[in-house]
Amino acid sequence: MGMIHVVGTGPGAVASITPEAVGCIQDSDIVIGYSTYLDLIEPYLDGKKVISSKMMQEVQRCNTAFDEAEKGAVVTMISGGDPGIYAMAGLIYEIAAERDTDVSINVVPGLAALNSCAARLGAPLMHDFVAISLSDLLTPMELIEKRIEAAASADFVxxxxxxxxxxxxxHIEKAQEIISKYRDPDTPVGIVTAATREHETVVVTTLKDMLAEEINMQSCVLIGNSSTFTWRDKMVTPRGYKDKYSL
Incomplete structure (x- = not known):
C-alpha cells in the first residue's frame, strides 16, 4: 500500500514553496494536480509521472490518487496555497473515508493566499479575522451572505x-453592501491579485471605492475592521498594544 502527500505549493512563486513540500514532490512516483498549479512547479517535475486535469475535476483527481496509491505508488496531490484552506485536503479525507482505504495520507502545509496577500498589504491581519469564499459553486449564496453579515457585525477583519x-x-457587490451596513465608507480595503507571480498587483483603497478596482478569481480582498488604518499605502490593524503599553 502506498501513500498520498497532499502538498500546498503556496501562492505561485517557486521561492514560496516550503522545503518539506519540495521534498515530498521529489520523493513521489506520481504528481497529480490542476494543470495551472502544475505549470507553476515545473522545475520539480523532471522524471515524474505527471497526471494533469482541468478545473472542476477535483473528485476525479482524488480518486486517481487513491487508485495509484492502492497499487503501491507514492503520490503527491498538488494544491495551490495551503491544502487545508479551500483546497484538496478535506476532499482527500472525505474520499478516504468513503473508500475505507488503508492508504497513508500526509498533509503538507503551504503558504496560504491570505498570508501572502496580507504581507503585501502591511499588517492587516494582526487581530481576529475571518476568511469567506464568495464562490457559490459548493455553498449556497444565502449561507455566504449570512456569514458575511455575522463577520461584519462582529467587527472581524x-x-x-x-x-x-x-x-x-x-457577489462582490452584495458583500460590499452587507459590510457597508457595519463599517465606515472609508474603511481600508486591500486587493491583491496573483500574489508573488509576475503579474501581481496590489491596491489599497476604501470600502466605498473598492468596486472601481480590478477584481478577479486570482484576487483576495481584505477589508479592515473599525480600527484598521493606512500608513504610506499600507494597511495596519492594531493588536491593542497602544492601549496597554507605552509605544
Missing part, C-alpha cells in the same frame, strides 16, 4: 476569497 469571476459578478 474579512478576507474574501474567489471574489469575482466572469460569470459571477454580483
Amino acid at each position: 474579512i478576507v474574501l476569497y474567489n471574489p469575482k469571476s466572469k460569470r459571477r459578478t454580483a
Whole structure:
C-alpha cells in the first residue's frame, strides 16, 4: 500500500514553496494536480509521472490518487496555497473515508493566499479575522451572505476569497453592501491579485471605492475592521498594544 502527500505549493512563486513540500514532490512516483498549479512547479517535475486535469475535476483527481496509491505508488496531490484552506485536503479525507482505504495520507502545509496577500498589504491581519469564499459553486449564496453579515457585525477583519469571476459578478457587490451596513465608507480595503507571480498587483483603497478596482478569481480582498488604518499605502490593524503599553 502506498501513500498520498497532499502538498500546498503556496501562492505561485517557486521561492514560496516550503522545503518539506519540495521534498515530498521529489520523493513521489506520481504528481497529480490542476494543470495551472502544475505549470507553476515545473522545475520539480523532471522524471515524474505527471497526471494533469482541468478545473472542476477535483473528485476525479482524488480518486486517481487513491487508485495509484492502492497499487503501491507514492503520490503527491498538488494544491495551490495551503491544502487545508479551500483546497484538496478535506476532499482527500472525505474520499478516504468513503473508500475505507488503508492508504497513508500526509498533509503538507503551504503558504496560504491570505498570508501572502496580507504581507503585501502591511499588517492587516494582526487581530481576529475571518476568511469567506464568495464562490457559490459548493455553498449556497444565502449561507455566504449570512456569514458575511455575522463577520461584519462582529467587527472581524474579512478576507474574501474567489471574489469575482466572469460569470459571477454580483457577489462582490452584495458583500460590499452587507459590510457597508457595519463599517465606515472609508474603511481600508486591500486587493491583491496573483500574489508573488509576475503579474501581481496590489491596491489599497476604501470600502466605498473598492468596486472601481480590478477584481478577479486570482484576487483576495481584505477589508479592515473599525480600527484598521493606512500608513504610506499600507494597511495596519492594531493588536491593542497602544492601549496597554507605552509605544
